[in-house]
Amino acid sequence: MLGSISSLLRPSAIASSSRNSLPLLPRPNPTINQQVRFRGQLAPKRTKYKKAAKGAPGTQIPIGGSLKGTTLHHGTYGLRACSSVRISASQLSSCQMAVRRKIKPVKGAQMYLRVFPDIPVCVKGNEQRMGKGKGSFEYWSCRVKPGKVIMEVGGGGIREEIAKAALKLAQARLPLQTEFITIDSSPRLGKISSDGLRSPSYALPVPNPIVELDAKDEGRAKDVVLLREEQQMDDLSRRLEGALLDEVSMPSHGVEGVQAQ
Incomplete structure (x- = not known):
């Protein structure tokens, strides 16, 4: 009798009983790097794969003779790329904020983004040995080819000098050479821009009556x-x-x- 009571009063028995009574909570796994999307952030809601081939930032993106995306569709003024580059989501967000702040006094003026960062860029640390898989997720980005319209401004009867000043702020925040275009600008095929280039009839933009x-x-x-x-x-x-x-x-x-x- 006394032996059973003494065995229950031992510290090891008390610790084991307390461990069994406490609920077991799942421990977070620090190795899993989740791609979190915050409100207002330029990032896709969901993707099929967590990692993808991002492409080298300095390589030329093949165009294939297509004029798609080289003219304005929503606004009256725009910013068009002249080289091939990879733009990050943070750079696009800063451009978006700067342009919206500049055109805010113009009632009815809007800004339209024609590119979206949907490519995950994964980075490995410096001085890492080769192998052991792909690096961890770092940021979202998008690849821009020469002649692609990056953003547009229109609506509210905005004047050309205001639109040019707003897009100049965005131009200073982008890591590539761009050009200012209007609704009358000709399409661009890579580095060639001529009035002889015309899009097919089925690819012409549908007129937006609200912008006018x-x-x-x-x-x-x-x-x-x-x-x-x-x-x-x-x-x-x-x-x-x-x-x-x-x-x-x-x-x-x-x-x-x-x-x-």
């Missing part, structure tokens, strides 16, 4: 666009009615021949 609105019509943009569409439909119906009336009023040659006889 003035600052005074910004609050009722939807009503103005619907009114314009109704006016266009009315004009088309009038033209069709006029064409039908003209066909009905014109006498046929067969009837004239019968009356003459």
